[in-house]
Each structure stands twice: as C-alpha cells, then as structure tokens.
Amino acid sequence: MIMTVKLILSDIDGTILNDNNIVDSGLKESIERLKQKEIPFVLASARSPKGMLPIAQKLDVLDNPIACYNGALVIKDLKNENYSTVFSHGLDNNEVEQIVKIIHDKYPKVSINLYTGADWYVEDTDKWVTIESEITEIDPIVTDVDKLVEKHQIPIHKILLVSDSAEIDKVMNYLRDAVFPNSSFYLSKPNYLEITNSNVSKEKALRELAKAYELDLKDTMTIGDNFNDVPMLKLAGLGVAMQNAPVEVKKCANVVTDSNNQNGVSKAVEKYVL
Incomplete structure (x- = not known):
C-alpha cells in the first residue's frame, strides 16, 4: 500500500x-x-x-x-x-507563577525545568537535571526560577516537572484538579510531567x-x-x-x-x- x-x-x-x-x-x-x-x-x-x-x-x-x-x-x-x-505559543504567565508556587509549597522534591525559546532554566543541578542534561547533551541555566517567572519578560514554552513516578502522579492529579484553563498536562515518561499552553x-x-x-x-x-x-x-x-x-x-x-x-x-x- x-x-x-x-x-x-x-x-x-x-x-x-x-x-x-x-x-x-x-x-x-x-x-x-x-x-x-x-x-x-x-x-x-x-x-x-x-x-x-x-x-x-x-x-x-x-x-x-x-x-x-x-x-x-x-x-x-x-x-x-x-x-x-x-x-x-507560550504558557499563561499567571498560571506559570501559580504552578511554580504549588510545586515549591507542596512538592519541594520535584525538579522544576522551564523552557523558553532555546534556553533551559533550572533552580539547581539535581539528579533529574543531570540525567536530562546527559540525554540531551545540553547544559541548563541555573537561576532563581521565582524571579524569572515574576518578571513576565519571556515566553515560557514548556514546564517540565520531574521526580519519581509516584510523586509525579500526585502532582499531575493535583494540578489537573486545580483550575488552569490555559494549560495542558501530560506524561511524556512515567516520571516526566510536561506542561504547555492548552492550545499546543x-x-x-x-x-x-x-x-x-x-x-x-x-x-x-x-x-x-x-x-x-x-x-x-x-x-x-x-x-x-x-x-x-x-x-x-x-x-x-x-x-x-x-x-x-x-x-x-x-x-x-x-x-x-x-
């Protein structure tokens, strides 16, 4: 055929x-x-x-x-x-701020990764960041994530949340139950929760x-x-x-x-x- x-x-x-x-x-x-x-x-x-x-x-x-x-x-x-x-198609800035705050407050062990254009931002090089860096052969930019999202100066094209699969399941269920109408949540791996604009x-x-x-x-x-x-x-x-x-x-x-x-x-x- x-x-x-x-x-x-x-x-x-x-x-x-x-x-x-x-x-x-x-x-x-x-x-x-x-x-x-x-x-x-x-x-x-x-x-x-x-x-x-x-x-x-x-x-x-x-x-x-x-x-x-x-x-x-x-x-x-x-x-x-x-x-x-x-x-x-970037994420809604206010929703990015809220999501980051939820992770910091409720799931502090979860690794937060922000992607804008060709740049990858993290809070520190934890084990999950190291693994992703080895896979992609890219070094992230270590920064204060809270300050980065508060400025609303750059489009956030993707948030990647990484931890063990059980923890990520909890995070996904919590975020999906919360009201984030402009964001979509999906697993690209059992322990990788990807967040993008809901139109993406x-x-x-x-x-x-x-x-x-x-x-x-x-x-x-x-x-x-x-x-x-x-x-x-x-x-x-x-x-x-x-x-x-x-x-x-x-x-x-x-x-x-x-x-x-x-x-x-x-x-x-x-x-x-x-």
Whole structure:
C-alpha cells in the first residue's frame, strides 16, 4: 500500500531514536529519497531547539520546520543562532507563577525545568537535571526560577516537572484538579510531567504545518510511540505507531511498524511512501 503522502511529521524519543538514543540507521537515506520527491520530513518533540539540533543535523533536515515543545515553538533555520520562528505559543504567565508556587509549597522534591525559546532554566543541578542534561547533551541555566517567572519578560514554552513516578502522579492529579484553563498536562515518561499552553499539541502543529504547506491533512503521515502522539496519529491521513508503543496508542493508529530498536521509522517510510 503506497499512500499519497506529501508531509511526514515524526516524534523523536522512542520513535526515530532507539533505546540507546541512537538514530534509526536507515532514516537518513530514506530522507534523501524524500527530498528528491520534495516531501518534507518534520521532527516533532517535547525537546527544546538545542535538544533537537544534533538529531536534525544527523538527518540533514535543518531546512525543514522543526516542532519543539510538542508544537509550542515551531522554527526554521535551526542551524543559525538566530533561527526564525514559524509559530510560538507560550504558557499563561499567571498560571506559570501559580504552578511554580504549588510545586515549591507542596512538592519541594520535584525538579522544576522551564523552557523558553532555546534556553533551559533550572533552580539547581539535581539528579533529574543531570540525567536530562546527559540525554540531551545540553547544559541548563541555573537561576532563581521565582524571579524569572515574576518578571513576565519571556515566553515560557514548556514546564517540565520531574521526580519519581509516584510523586509525579500526585502532582499531575493535583494540578489537573486545580483550575488552569490555559494549560495542558501530560506524561511524556512515567516520571516526566510536561506542561504547555492548552492550545499546543502535535495535532495542532500538524494542522498549522499542513496549512503552511497548503496540503490536505489526508496527504500527511505521522509517526509516534506515546500518548501525546495519539492526536496527531488520529488526525493524519496515515498514522503510524511504533511496535514499542503502548497497546492503547497502537489502537489509535492506522498501521503499526517495527519497534524503535528495529528501524521502524525508516521501514514505514519505505513501505508506505517510497
């Protein structure tokens, strides 16, 4: 079955990266063939621009848009220090202040990470920050988070709260029960709670990109492995779930490809597009 695919939007972690954080070894060659057909391969992730740069470089997709923070910030020309912004959706400043205060008051062991543009701010380099730094190969900026959010001078594109999974479950339930109408909460890992603007999702990013490219959504393909990928898997003309995805996620996709440890993304691109 060869689809009429004119745009591919793909998740990164657990999708094009295997369990050792190594890029799908067949994907660069597939992307070269996609370029010949003028089919953009767009990366979409909860990662920051700096966290996506080395992967975009390896795959040679720096000329395509890149959807950071699950679409809260879509940029182009990532290779340039002054990259251009295609779309930007920051969190509500007052809600950011309230969330930070709740974490400090009720869950002091939780690691608070704030992302704005290409910058990552933390209060101190605790064990969770160290782990994330090793994964992304980025050093955070240590600062007074309270003062940073009180100033309201920069857009906060994402809050990442990290602790052990039991603690994060408590935090998520508390924040969801509180009234934060402009924020959405989801787990990207069992112990990673991501918070973005309620209008932000990979689904919204797909809609915006399809519009920018003047494409019908039926001519798009999305690839992902987790619950935050479900909306874009359902929306695309062809939603592809990884074999390593949870059963509930696979049920929401049109097809299931091999796992992230078996080059599932490049195999899906070859099978359904090339």
